Amino acid sequence: MLQFLKDEGVEFLFGYPGGAVLHIYDAIYKQDDVKHILVRHEQGATHMADGYARATGKPGVVLVTSGPGATNAVTGIATAHMDSIPLVVITGQVPTHAIGMDAFQEVDCVGITRPCVKHNYLVKDVHDLAITLKKAFHVATSGRPGPVVIDIPKDVTHPDIKIPYEYPQEVRMRSYSPVQKGHTGQMKKALELILSAERPMIYTGGGVVLDDASEELRTFARSLGYPTTNTLMGLGAFPGTDSQFVGMLGMHGTYEANMAMHHCDVLIGIGARFDDRVVGDVKKFCPHAKIVHIDIDPSSISKTVKVDVPIVGPVGSVLREMNAMINATNRRPDAQALEAWWNRIREWQSIDCLRYEQSDTCIKPQFVLQKLYEITEGDAFITSDVGQHQMWAAQFYPFDKPRRWINSGGLGTMGFGLPAAMGVQFAYPDAKVACVTGEGSIVMCIQELSTAKQYGLPVKVVNLNNRYLGMVRQWQEFMYESRESHSYLDSLPDFAALAESFGHVGMTIESPGDVESALEEAFAMEDRLVFMDFITDPTENVFPMMMQGKGHHEMLLSEMCRDRELA
DSSP states (O other): OHHHHHHTTOOEEEEOOOGGGHHHHHHHHTOOSSEEEEOSSHHHHHHHHHHHHHHHSSOEEEEEOSTHHHHHHHHHHHHHHHTTOOEEEEEEEOOGGGTTTTOTTOOOHHHHHGGGSSEEEEOOSGGGHHHHHHHHHHHHHSSSOOEEEEEEEGGGGOTTOOOOOOOOOOOOOTTOOOOOSOOHHHHHHHHHHHHTOSSEEEEEOHHHHHTTOHHHHHHHHHHHTOOEEEOTTTTTSSOTTSTTEEEEOSTTOOHHHHHHHHHOSEEEEESOOOOHHHHOSGGGSSTTOEEEEEESOGGGTTSSSOOSEEEESOHHHHHHHHHHHHHHOOOOOOHHHHHHHHHHHHHHHTTOTTOOOOOSSSBOHHHHHHHHHHHTTTOSEEEEOSSHHHHHHHHHSOOOSTTOEEOOOSSOOTTOHHHHHHHHHHHOTTSOEEEEEEHHHHGGGTTHHHHHHHHTOOOEEEEEEOSBOHHHHHHHHHHSTTOOOSOBOOSOOOHHHHHHHTTSEEEEEOSGGGHHHHHHHHHHOTTSOEEEEEEBOTTOOOSSBOOTTOOGGGOBOOHHHHHHHHO
16 A cells, blocks of 8 residues: 555655554555654544645545544545545555444444545455555546545455555546546537627636636636636636736625626636525526536536536636637627726725724734735735634735635635645645634644644744634624624633644734734744734624625625715
């Protein structure tokens, strides 16, 4: 197994030992080609591998033991599954003769993980091990990526079993054959619709990032001159500072992006799955638009929203062919109609929907993100956990490059940010990596500060500490008459002291005037993990907000933006 991982080009193996995998760990001890990273919790292992995969495009690889080792990994597996991240998770299992006997540390790993993997395997014969591993990597990384679990009974890895090994150079799977190319006829039909648009909108998701198709997207959008928006998972696929970019869309998207979605007449969806946080009320979604949808996964097309022109295929390949079609035709969009559409969008932009009221006495979380962007010159890898801080990071840190924004979008996993940042730092040891988190999320995997110390990872933690489960409190304010049921956090630790107890640098920042200098000081310490605990305004809310059951045109804006909208 270790020889296979070496031949497959695996750099890191994130794991935690236990009885069912001790034969494998003994093999790890005897080699140095595949570096094992000892985490402090199996959930941390999957999130680290996930962060590594998102940042590099390579599959993340995990090794855990049977029973609780496998079940602890399930949250990370489900996180990767929801966001289509390639992971190969190797789990130990009790010996084959003990399976089904309720043996010590036995769980049905294949059954437990079946709903949240792309595929899984139980290897009962050592002769099947190499080809199963090859199949797992192939399935995880091809088509729509995702996690694959390989469950291996302990006796299959017994060192007394000696068999010839030959690295499988290729794999053929009769029942698995992802589409390699889009249908040219459908592309021509789509292009006819796209070029006839008067109020077009390009809507792109994480599929563009996963297929490394950002360059093709930029060429497509710029050749047409159409407004472009990204989902939360697609940020960076199109440059966040580009004049054609109208911001993120959806529940906490910009006013201009959501209004343009609502009023467009042709919507071009690329590598996006029309999820509920983007669509809102399906009955009110893009009521005037014909919809083109490009995606590698046929099951995602017309699943939520019925589309008019479906194109199944890798988004990079499809966009390359469509770009060639655009170049080959003399036809171009109606310039007059497009200018009128842009003028309307500029009116929506004048609302300045992300405006917030600065304070001289209380740190505003948005201000911290703006200063983080300035100090890192927009060139850092940013991971986040889930909640208000995640949305503020997406809104106030424009990403000009793909694979720089690392967050749990689909599952919304608290505890993801820190280990994911560590996975990124393993991949790019000299890069600036910051974990934007909250005091609720960070404690869920805070034990990985120990792993960061062991491996000398200089991650910078930006903790926006408002003493609340902020997004829960915000929903309670808007929808439950401010009944703050269990959303306030008592008995919080001294995070700076806690970080120092792990051997890191800790800071507590309480004044707006100290925000910039604290960030500068932290990033100047290039070889140290620095935990910055920013004590922020506990009453601040994320705006805009599209409430459940509402359409894009029914956003809730901050009071100052509402006044401007009415004017």
